Amino acid sequence: MSSPKSLLIRRARIILPNGELIVGDVLTRDRQIVEVAPEISTQTPTTEIDAAGLTLLPGVIDPQVHFREPGLEHKEDLFTASCACAKGGVTSFLEMPNTRPLTTNQQTLDDKLQRASSKCLVNYGFFIGATAENLPDLLTAKPTPGIKIFMGSMHGQLLVDQEAALEAIFAQGDRLIAVHAEDQARINQRRQEFAGIHDPAIHSQIQDNQAALLATKLALKLSKKYQRRLHILHMSTAEEADLLRQDKPSWVTAEVTPQHLLLNTSAYEKIGTLAQMNPPLRSPHDNQVLWQALRDGVIDFIATDHAPHTLAEKAQEYPNSPSGMPGVETSLALMLTAAMEGQCTIAQVVHWMSNAVAVAYGIPNKGAIAPGYDADLVLVDLNTYRPVRREELLTKSGWSPFEGWNLTGWAVTTIVGGEIVYDKGKLNTEVRGQVLTFL
Numbered sequence: 001m002s003s004p005k006s007l008l009i010r011r012a013r014i015i016l017p018n019g020e021l022i023v024g025d026v027l028t029r030d031r032q033i034v035e036v037a038p039e040i041s042t043q044t045p046t047t048e049i050d051a052a053g054l055t056l057l058p059g060v061i062d063p064q065v066h067f068r069e070p071g072l073e074h075k076e077d078l079f080t081a082s083c084a085c086a087k088g089g090v091t092s093f094l095e096m097p098n099t100r101p102l103t104t105n106q107q108t109l110d111d112k113l114q115r116a117s118s119k120c121l122v123n124y125g126f127f128i129g130a131t132a133e134n135l136p137d138l139l140t141a142k143p144t145p146g147i148k149i150f151m152g153s154m155h156g157q158l159l160v161d162q163e164a165a166l167e168a169i170f171a172q173g174d175r176l177i178a179v180h181a182e183d184q185a186r187i188n189q190r191r192q193e194f195a196g197i198h199d200p201a202i203h204s205q206i207q208d209n210q211a212a213l214l215a216t217k218l219a220l221k222l223s224k225k226y227q228r229r230l231h232i233l234h235m236s237t238a239e240e241a242d243l244l245r246q247d248k249p250s251w252v253t254a255e256v257t258p259q260h261l262l263l264n265t266s267a268y269e270k271i272g273t274l275a276q277m278n279p280p281l282r283s284p285h286d287n288q289v290l291w292q293a294l295r296d297g298v299i300d301f302i303a304t305d306h307a308p309h310t311l312a313e314k315a316q317e318y319p320n321s322p323s324g325m326p327g328v329e330t331s332l333a334l335m336l337t338a339a340m341e342g343q344c345t346i347a348q349v350v351h352w353m354s355n356a357v358a359v360a361y362g363i364p365n366k367g368a369i370a371p372g373y374d375a376d377l378v379l380v381d382l383n384t385y386r387p388v389r390r391e392e393l394l395t396k397s398g399w400s401p402f403e404g405w406n407l408t409g410w411a412v413t414t415i416v417g418g419e420i421v422y423d424k425g426k427l428n429t430e431v432r433g434q435v436l437t438f439l
């Protein structure tokens with residue numbers, strides 16, 4: 001009989017579930033954390049990590065990513081994306097349905113799960129995408145964190161922009177509905193008004209704050225009518241944050257991306273179409289209001305909306321350039337750097353990037369460093385700063401909107417299910433994550 005796999009992390013600065021920081025040891029056995037204490041002695045044969053000077057956090061759960069497989073593997077695939085996750089300290093992800101074919105029924109969901117089980121280095125879950133016609137699939141497909149609705153910023157089957165079709169989805173079933181909230185009618189009208197302008201900065205005016213607010217208001221209205229669990233994906237405007245501050249039912253959650261906190265419309269001058277995403281970047285005022293809403297709990301957690309496109313695709317002239325930016329490799333370091341600059345605390349970053357996500361999606365035993373929790377962990381270095389370098393990136397897309405940013409809190413070692421998947425620049429590509437479950 002083979003002995004259970006065991007890992008002892010020694011002398012780490014550990015962020016406990018109550019936010020307290022202690023210096024101590026963590027022991028894992030098989031896939032779980034079994035002990036957290038100032039000093040642990042064990043007889044079990046154990047791999048030891050000397051973590052003196054490093055900080056141990058629960059692994060990041062990124063609840064909104066686009067990993068492009070199947071069908072768009074020239075941009076990214078589940079293997080390259082999960083390598084990027086491991087390097088970024090992301091130990092679990094929830095992926096979106098706009099792949100080819102679309103993930104809109106049990107068969108396409110099963111196909112993704114099968115692919116992930118053979119090639120993902122970290123844990124995985126997949127949303128089921130709503131169309132105007134697949135209500136029966138939305139009610140039964142599993143396992144899934146929830147239903148994704150593109151209310152706008154989409155074309156083809158995944159666009160559900162008519163109130164009657166939206167209402168039919170909100171009215172039936174009780175699983176979580178996650179919305180991309182932008183009003184397609186307003187976007188269409190403004191696309192015509194601004195037609196012929198090729199400056200990518202116009203993107204933020206076409207898909208303006210009002211377009212986001214209108215859709216968020218509609219989603220909120222339907223959620224209240226049916227008391228339906230609603231999650232607002234990548235909230236981007238001060239207006240939406242103010243709305244939720246005044247009126248946020250207990251069954252509603254919201255997320256924000258590092259891009260919407262840290263970048264604004266000034267990015268177009270520097271990086272052009274690389275700054276183009278949906279919903280678009282906003283003003284410095286929006287950045288500030290979103291930060292405050294996050295600190296106040298109006299916004300619940302962080303997602304990257306990792307949406308890779310190749311540099312050649314991004315180099316096309318606006319509006320032919322696709323929207324989206326990669327993010328899983330930089331999100332934790334960006335947020336920890338913001339914490340070191342005084343925007344928030346390290347414990348808040350842990351809450352927003354692990355614990356609150358696990359709670360909102362009902363993912364059992366994840367998001368905290370405590371006995372009984374899964375051994376998904378990341379050791380970060382908060383003592384040194386290193387810039388984001390294009391040549392070091394693992395995402396197949398090969399670029400980041402944050403290139404040149406000098407960051408601290410980079411992952412040194414990432415552990416998935418008690419196994420070291422990334423250590424000081426080296427991946428262990430033998431490690432496989434597991435399918436996530438949702439309560």
Ligand code: DOR
Pocket residue numbers: 066098153180276277278279305307308322323324325
């Ligand atoms: O900018 C975006 N790109 N936003 C989305 O919601 C979709 C994504 C993509 O898939 O490229």
